[in-house]
Amino acid sequence: MTLFLKEFKKVIFSFTFLIFVITLFVMLNSQEVLNFTDQKIDIPQPGKTDYGTKYEEIPDIIMPEAIKSLYRDFTVNSYITYPIGFYKNIILSKDKIEQMADIISYLTDISKEDLLKRVYDENTSDELINFENGTSLEKTGTGYVLTAPPAERQAGKEEELTISVKKDITYEEFKKYMQKADKILGGGSDYSDSNLISFGKVPINYEEALKNYNLIKTEDRFTGAYARLFSDYACIVISLMSVFLGISVSLKDKNIKEIIFTKNISSFQLMLSRYLAVITAIMIPVIIFSYISNISVWGMYKEFKIDYLAPLAYSIGWIMPSAMISSAVGLFFTELTGTPIAIVIQVFWWFVDLNMGLSVIKGGYSPFTLSLRHNSLGNTEIFNNNFSVIVTNRLIFVEISLILFIMTVLVYSYKRKGKINVFKKFRNKQI
Amino acid sequence: MTENTIEIKNLNKFYGKKHALKNINLTIEKGMFGLLGRNGAGKTTLMRILATTLQKSDGEVKILGTDLKNTRNIRKITGYLPQEFSMYPSMSVYDALEYLGILSGMSGKNFRENIDKLLSTVNLQEKRNVKIRSLSGGMKRRLGIAQALLHNPKILIVDEPTAGLDPEERIRFRNLLSEVASERIVILSTHIVGDIEATCEKTAILNAGELIYNGTVENLIKNAEGNVYTLEADRSEIIVLKKKYNITGIQTSGNKAFIRFISDTEVKNAKLCTPNIEDAYMFYLFEKGSFVNISGGEI
Numbered sequence: 207m208t209l210f211l212k213e214f215k216k217v218i219f220s221f222t223f224l225i226f227v228i229t230l231f232v233m234l235n236s237q238e239v240l241n242f243t244d245q246k247i248d249i250p251q252p253g254k255t256d257y258g259t260k261y262e263e264i265p266d267i268i269m270p271e272a273i274k275s276l277y278r279d280f281t282v283n284s285y286i287t288y289p290i291g292f293y294k295n296i297i298l299s300k301d302k303i304e305q306m307a308d309i310i311s312y313l314t315d316i317s318k319e320d321l322l323k324r325v326y327d328e329n330t331s332d333e334l335i336n337f338e339n340g341t342s343l344e345k346t347g348t349g350y351v352l353t354a355p356p357a358e359r360q361a362g363k364e365e366e367l368t369i370s371v372k373k374d375i376t377y378e379e380f381k382k383y384m385q386k387a388d389k390i391l392g393g394g395s396d397y398s399d400s401n402l403i404s405f406g407k408v409p410i411n412y413e414e415a416l417k418n419y420n421l422i423k424t425e426d427r428f429t430g431a432y433a434r435l436f437s438d439y440a441c442i443v444i445s446l447m448s449v450f451l452g453i454s455v456s457l458k459d460k461n462i463k464e465i466i467f468t469k470n471i472s473s474f475q476l477m478l479s480r481y482l483a484v485i486t487a488i489m490i491p492v493i494i495f496s497y498i499s500n501i502s503v504w505g506m507y508k509e510f511k512i513d514y515l516a517p518l519a520y521s522i523g524w525i526m527p528s529a530m531i532s533s534a535v536g537l538f539f540t541e542l543t544g545t546p547i548a549i550v551i552q553v554f555w556w557f558v559d560l561n562m563g564l565s566v567i568k569g570g571y572s573p574f575t576l577s578l579r580h581n582s583l584g585n586t587e588i589f590n591n592n593f594s595v596i597v598t599n600r601l602i603f604v605e606i607s608l609i610l611f612i613m614t615v616l617v618y619s620y621k622r623k624g625k626i627n628v629f630k631k632f633r634n635k636q637i
Numbered sequence: 638m639t640e641n642t643i644e645i646k647n648l649n650k651f652y653g654k655k656h657a658l659k660n661i662n663l664t665i666e667k668g669m670f671g672l673l674g675r676n677g678a679g680k681t682t683l684m685r686i687l688a689t690t691l692q693k694s695d696g697e698v699k700i701l702g703t704d705l706k707n708t709r710n711i712r713k714i715t716g717y718l719p720q721e722f723s724m725y726p727s728m729s730v731y732d733a734l735e736y737l738g739i740l741s742g743m744s745g746k747n748f749r750e751n752i753d754k755l756l757s758t759v760n761l762q763e764k765r766n767v768k769i770r771s772l773s774g775g776m777k778r779r780l781g782i783a784q785a786l787l788h789n790p791k792i793l794i795v796d797e798p799t800a801g802l803d804p805e806e807r808i809r810f811r812n813l814l815s816e817v818a819s820e821r822i823v824i825l826s827t828h829i830v831g832d833i834e835a836t837c838e839k840t841a842i843l844n845a846g847e848l849i850y851n852g853t854v855e856n857l858i859k860n861a862e863g864n865v866y867t868l869e870a871d872r873s874e875i876i877v878l879k880k881k882y883n884i885t886g887i888q889t890s891g892n893k894a895f896i897r898f899i900s901d902t903e904v905k906n907a908k909l910c911t912p913n914i915e916d917a918y919m920f921y922l923f924e925k926g927s928f929v930n931i932s933g934g935e936i
Binding site for chain 1: 691708716717740741744
């Protein structure tokens with residue numbers, strides 16, 4: 207306990223910790239999750255026209271919306287994808303345009319030739335500029351040729367294609383062809399299996415809105431919904447920033463390693479004290495900010511029984527596993543390499559994870575998401591339906607953190623015994 | 638005997654192909670033991686092996702009867718001050734000792750009393766609340782000794798502790814080491830021969846990883862007797878004499894130069910003189926065929 211307190215003091219009086227707290231505050235404040243006073247959840251009133259929207263896997267909605275979107279992208283030959291989380295604008299080659307035309311043609315019954323006529327392909331000529339009104343300017347061997355659009359197009363009489371999926375196409379078959387389209391695009395497009403649901407946007411009716419409200423009231427007891435939205439943002443910041451504290455704790459020892467190595471304490475005891483100190487130091491401001499955020503709504507629900515422990519429960523259950531994994535990555539890679547390489551590793555992982563989660567931002571979960579997303583106030587049904595996935599996800603990250611921690615202890619222990627020679631780079635100077 | 642000594646048998650250390658320690662055999666008993674050698678001789682490697690922070694390649698090392706493999710037990714009885722001692726700069730002197738004491742498994746009231754006692758021993762009691770970044774080099778070394786003694790170890794290993802210290806601080810430090818050596822084994826590694834002469838009864842000389850001397854300081858000096866000369870010469874002759882002899886000292890006065898040098902044959906006009914430890918150390922290197930030109934450049 208004494209060692210833990212000493213290590214804790216070292217962490218919280220460090221410059222890195224100060225930066226960590228300031229960044230956390232600035233990020234949470236900028237996302238307006240430190241004060242929810244203007245976001246009261248009211249009981250829905252009947253007769254309104256808009257109760258919000260939701261995403262559902264309804265083939266009759268998804269199929270026409272998805273094919274229209276694919277056709278639109280096809281005609282301009284420009285597709286947005288996130289293959290490994292990074293934004294990418296895809297322009298297809300002639301071969302792939304033809305493959306894409308085959309897919310659309312099969313699904314819609316529009317002939318491939320007809321489709322190919324309508325595609326704007328900047329690959330057809332390096333020296334061709336197409337304007338929106340159909341005019342094109344092409345560089346030739348002798349000069350430039352300006353081509354006016356056909357008369358019917360100029361007059362707005364060009365035949366507009368009606369895009370709809372053939373009646374005999376089943377949803378399963380449609381999904382299979384969308385997968386093919388996604389594959390042509392290199393993956394990560396809206397047409398991938400996991401992202402196709404984004405075309406299933408449907409309005410919420412009064413009964414559903416009322417059901418949602420009652421779930422927030424009974425399951426979340428209001429404060430839970432706010433704590434969850436706070437955790438959505440806080441988890442993103444913590445997943446990234448915690449790595450710096452792990453690195454800092456380890457790098458601080460760089461010049462005094464030789465002294466500490468020869469002390470009697472076990473590597474496990476020392477590393478455990480440090481790891482716990484880092485996690486405690488991270489979680490204290492998180493819990494404080496979470497309560498500051500949550501207290502702002504307590505007055506709005508005086509007549510209801512609210513959950514005062516929701517900020518604590520969400521901080522520990524939702525945010526802490528991310529703090530554990532991020533700081534463990536920092537500790538492990540810094541002990542292993544003696545460099546802050548963990549920054550690169552964690553930033554990359556965090557960025558990819560964040561972008562991959564864009565399609566499920568409102569509350570979609572996978573067992574391996576680093577920053578769990580639930581970017582909506584309420585949406586309790588989705589949260590409840592996915593509760594086991596959320597628990598699995600968080601437990602997986604706790605387990606990986608503990609594995610990394612044990613590996614850190616082993617590396618540290620080997621270094622202390624000289625089995626990994628930390629003095630290698632100095633050996634020519636001090637033999 | 639083994640229970641009270643450090644026994645090193647056939648110790649070898651390789652860094653890749655480089656043979657850093659060559660078949661070292663050494664017995665170290667209670668009191669101050671000096672390990673002498675030029676930079677790169679293998680002193681720090683040997684110190685680190687004894688302090689359990691570096692693996693030996695082969696050989697046997699027993700510290701007070703405990704095999705070196707038993708690192709936790711070795712660390713319980715060993716205090717170590719490395720060549721480069723630093724501590725968290727924002728910690729106070731007292732906090733640093735408290736922290737390192739906890740790492741050494743110390744706790745309780747006695748532990749805090751012990752810190753006060755040690756601060757007094759190393760003459761840092763007035764600096765107990767001063768941040769480490771504000772301490773002078775000498776004070777940091779004294780703090781280094783204090784941290785190495787916190788758990789009252791039976792062995793104290795100090796690597797080049799006086800390098801870079803001013804003469805007053807060096808003497809203070811040497812006296813401190815002599816004091817603590819009365820009840821334990823203190824291994825002092827240094828390339829400053831004066832430190833050995835002032836503090837150690839026994840010494841060993843390492844040269845290019847080989848142990849070329851192991852015995853008393855007295856014998857080391859004795860061995861050099863009859864081989865150290867002084868010669869009064871004209872200042873202009875210095876260049877010629879430098880080429881001819883292994884000069885260990887030159888004192889000039891006007892046009893005259895008083896030259897001290899090593900020679901295994903009698904030298905005309907030169908007077909034999911009583912060797913000091915520096916002469917003896919140089920004579921040993923000379924005798925082992927590893928003497929390098931130490932005469933300096935032209936005057």
